[in-house]
Amino acid sequence: MGTTPAPTPPRSIDALWAAITRAPASPERRLQRHRPALALAQSRGAEEAGEILFRAMADDGEQPIIGDEDLGVREGIDVRPDSAGVVGPGRGMSVAPRTPRNLHINHRPASLDGTGTKPVWRIERERIDDPLAYRQTSTKHGQIEPVTAVALSKYRCDLAATRDDWTLHAR
Structure with missing residues (x-):
């Protein structure tokens, strides 16, 4: 039995890279490789x-309830107004981006594999606009906060004004 000779080492960095990657993939090949992920993302839509x-x-049966622990903020926890009662950007009403599975298990109903008792509502990010802004704070958390410093009462009214933009996602 004969032995197979060892492959000749590449003579340049480009040759080494080509040997490692086995030549660049064509755009069609890249699309084929990523097609399952693209289909999954498209099937899940904007979520x-x-x-x-x-x-x-x-909720009241049709819309979210306006209140500190619902469509609103808890003073001293979600926001910390200054001595004049003013709050600013940097803190606000917590939301979960992309998927309701980013909500803590205590905030998801059983239909979403959680232990929470409240339904989950959704809003399109583009519906959050001046005087409010959305800021993502981590991969699983974001907040809707005031764009500028405003009275806490004004901020709460601005949040309440989004009530018609929320739609029921799961009970």
Whole structure:
């Protein structure tokens, strides 16, 4: 039996790279390789593309309830007004970006494998505009906060004004 000679080492960096990558993939080959992921993202729609925000809030049967632990903020926890009662950017109403699975298990109803009792509502990110802004704080958390320093009462009114933009996602 004969032995196979060892391959000749590449003579340049380009040759080494080509040997490692086995030549660059054509655009069609790259598309084939990523097609399953693209199909999954498309099937999940805007929810997975980061265009949807989620929050657990009690409702009146048709819309979220306006209140500190629902469509609102808790003073001293979600926001910390100064001595004049003013809040600014940097803190706000918590939401989960992209998927309701980013909500804490205590904030998801059983239909979303959680232990929460409140339904989950969704809003399109583009519906959050001046005087409010969305800021993502981590991969699983974001907040809707005031664009500029405003009275806490004004900020709460601005959040309440988004009530018609929220749609029920899951009970």
